[in-house]
Structure formats: C-alpha cells, structure tokens
Amino acid sequence: xxxxxxxxxxxxxxxxxxxxxxxxxxxxxxxxxxxxxxxxxxxxxxxxxxxxxxxxxxxxxxxxxxxxxxxxxxxxxxxxxxxxxxxxxxxxxxxxxxxxxxxxxxxxxxxxxxxxxxxxxxxxxxxxxxxxxxxxxxxxxxxxxxxxxxxxxxxxxxxxxxxxxxxxxxxxxxxxxxxxxxxxxxxxxxxxxxxxxxxxxxxxxxxxxxxxxxxxxxxxxxxxxxxxxxxxxxxxxxxxxxxxxxxxxxxxxxxxxxxxxxxxxxxxxxxxxxxxxxxxxxxxxxxxxxxxxxxxxxxxxxxxxx
Numbered sequence: 476x477x478x479x480x481x482x483x484x485x486x487x488x489x490x491x492x493x494x495x496x497x498x499x500x501x502x503x504x505x506x507x508x509x510x511x512x513x514x515x516x517x518x519x520x521x522x523x524x525x526x527x528x529x530x531x532x533x534x535x536x537x538x539x540x541x542x543x544x545x546x547x548x549x550x551x552x553x554x555x556x557x558x559x560x561x562x563x564x565x566x567x568x569x570x571x572x573x574x575x576x577x578x579x580x581x582x583x584x585x586x587x588x589x590x591x592x593x594x595x596x597x598x599x600x601x602x603x604x605x606x607x608x609x610x611x612x613x614x615x616x617x618x619x620x621x622x623x624x625x626x627x628x629x630x631x632x633x634x635x636x637x638x639x640x641x642x643x644x645x646x647x648x649x650x651x652x653x654x655x656x657x658x659x660x661x662x663x664x665x666x667x668x669x670x671x672x673x674x675x676x677x678x679x680x681x682x683x684x685x686x687x688x689x690x691x692x693x694x695x696x697x698x699x700x701x702x703x704x705x706x707x708x709x710x711x712x713x714x715x716x717x718x719x720x721x722x723x724x725x726x727x728x729x730x731x732x733x734x735x736x737x738x739x740x741x742x743x744x745x746x747x748x749x750x751x752x753x754x755x756x757x758x759x760x761x762x763x764x765x766x767x768x769x770x771x772x773x774x775x776x777x778x779x780x781x
Contacts, residue, residue, distance in 0.1 A: 564746045572746035581735075586754065588730040589720060592648075593762065596655035597716050604660050604712070605705060608667025612701070613693065618668075629661045633719035637726045651723035651731075658719025659712035666708025670701030706770035713766050717759040732758070 547567070549560040564572075576582045611618040633654050640650035674697050682692045724733030736751030 562745060564749065569746045569749050573750050576747075576750060582754075585730055585732045585735040586758070589724070589732045589758070592652050592655055592720055592731065593713075593716055596652045596720070597659050597713060600656050600659035600663055600712060600716070601709060604663030604708070605667050608664045608705075608708075609671055609693070609697070609701075611664070611668050612671025612674075613697070625661060625664060628657075629665075633658055633722040634726065637723060640723075647729070651720065654723040655716050655720040659716035662711040662715055663705075663708040666704045666711065667701065670704025670708075671697055673704065674700040702770075702773050706767070706774060709770065710763050710766050713763050714759060717755065717762070721755060 543566050546563075547565055548554075550563045550565040552560075554560040607621060611621055636654050636657060637650070640653050641647065644650045644653055678696050678700070679692055682696050687695070720731070721733035721736070724731035725737040732751055732754055736748055736755070739745075739747035739751060
C-alpha cells in the first residue's frame with residue numbers, strides 16, 4: 476500500500492508541475508530505511524529573451540536589405556502608381572553621392588551644429604522637465620497651476636512657434652534651440668508626472684511610519700519608482716527634439732542637417748535630400764539609443780525583480 480501511495484504522489488506531482496523546491500520519495504533498494512529522498516528537477520520556463528542576439532540582428536538586417544531592394548526596383552523602373560518614383564534616385568546613386576560628401580567638410584559642419592543644438596536643448600528640457608514633473612506629481616497646487624499651460628501649449632506644432640520665437644529671442648540660434656527645447660520638454664514632463672503619480676501610496680505611508688521626511692521619501696521612494704517612466708519620457712523627448720530641431724533649421728537656419736536637406740531640395744539635388752533624411756534618421760536613432768543605454772544603470776534593479 477505504501478508503494479502504491481508513493482507512486483500516486485509522484486504521478487500527481489508530475490502532472491501538476493509543482494516540483495520546484497519539493498522532494499519526491501521513491502523506493503530505494505540500497506537505503507537502510509527503504510526510502511531515498513530524491514530532489515525534484517527544477518523546471519525553468521522558456522525565456523523568449525534567451526534567443527541569440529545575432530538571430531534578431533539578422534532578421535533586422537534582412538528587412539533593411541529588402542527595403543533597399545524595393546527602392547532600387549521602383550526607382551530603376553520608374554514606378555508610378557499613387558507614389559511616383561520617377562524622380563527618386565536609386566540607392567546606388569545615393570551611395571556614390573554620399574561617398575563624395577564624406578570627402579568634404581560641409582556635411583560634418585552641418586552634423587556638428589545640429590548635435591550642439593540637440594545637446595543644449597535636450598539637456599535643458601531634461602532638467603526642467605523632470606523637476607516640473609516631480610513638483611506637479613507631489614503638489615496638487617503646482618499641478619493645477621502648470622497643467623493648463625501644458626495642455627494649451629503642447630498641441631502647438633514646432634513650425635507654428637517659429638515666427639514668435641524669432642520675434643521673442645535675439646538670435647536665430649537661440650530661437651532654434653528654444654523650439655527644440657519645447658519639443659523635448661512636454662513628453663518629459665508628462666511621463667515624469669505619470670511616474671510620480673503611479674508611486675504606490677502604501678510605500679509612502681510605510682516610509683512615513685519609519686520617520687522619513689518629505690525629502691527622504693522623494694529620494695528613496697518616489698524617484699526610484701518613477702524612474703522607468705522618466706527614462707521612457709527622455710527617450711521619447713529625444714525623438715521629438717530632432718523633429719522640432721529640423722523644423723527650426725528648415726525655416727530659419729543657415730547650418731544644420733535640416734537646413735542641408737531643405738537646401739538640397741531648393742537646388743534640385745535629389746540624392747542629397749535622401750542623404751539628409753537618412754542622416755537625420757541615423758542621428759536620431761543613435762541619440763535615442765544613447766539615452767536608453769545611459770538609463771540602464773539606474774534601472775538595473777528591474778533585472779532582479781521577480
């Protein structure tokens with residue numbers, strides 16, 4: 476009877492899948508008491524993130540190559556159905572022109588000017604955006620005062636700010652930086668506000684019960700809990716900052732990758748237009764990637780969370 480009971484327990488444990496941390500008793504011929512304690516094998520669930528990175532990179536590379544192939548076929552054949560590719564240069568022609576531009580200093584000057592504007596505007600937007608978002612999340616009065624301005628000004632596109640920025644600010648450079656700042660500011664503020672508001676009230680009460688003051692609660696409870704949302708806002712803000720920067724450079728700039736792209740259109744240099752667009756995409760992608768990489772040390776605790 477004991478043997479049958481033990482077999483039934485083993486079968487039940489196998490079918491339920493709850494073998495972790497438990498012991499399965501089996502009949503042992505060499506044991507003095509007739510029973511051996513055999514630890515159950517730990518069953519580790521499949522992790523979708525355990526795939527080899529090169530497999531994902533290969534898929535992404537093939538996707539890009541497929542887009543380039545479609546572009547080549549459409550441009551070479553003069554495809555014209557809703558979308559007109561007759562005046563679009565082929566990838567080969569764009570590549571040749573890109574190699575020529577790399578040998579000249581002009582493209583590097585445009586890129587350097589755009590990067591400088593992004594660094595200044597995004598740095599200011601990050602500091603002020605996180606500060607204002609935290610104040611709004613921790614103070615109802617601050618939220619009631621600031622939120623109406625955010626809701627009214629946030630939907631205004633960057634292009635609409637250009638005439639007023641030129642009138643208000645002393646130089647074109649400062650107006651472009653101001654427009655870029657606005658583009659990054661609003662996503663950072665709203666994401667920071669969301670992260671602060673999502674802090675569990677229970678954690679705040681526990682900290683208060685241990686005698687923590689408002690500054691300690693902000694530093695050790697609110698900000699760590701809001702960091703994922705803040706970092707997401709910084710990444711989104713970087714992308715919107717590039718969009719706003721290019722709008723300012725196209726309208727009022729004399730240097731920058733946005734000015735280079737628009738000036739190429741006015742000079743009917745079609746390969747340069749695509750080069751400018753791809754450069755913008757590459758710089759925006761690299762900037763967002765750098766923001767995400769910089770946020771990883773602050774979010775390392777998420778990797779060890781159950």
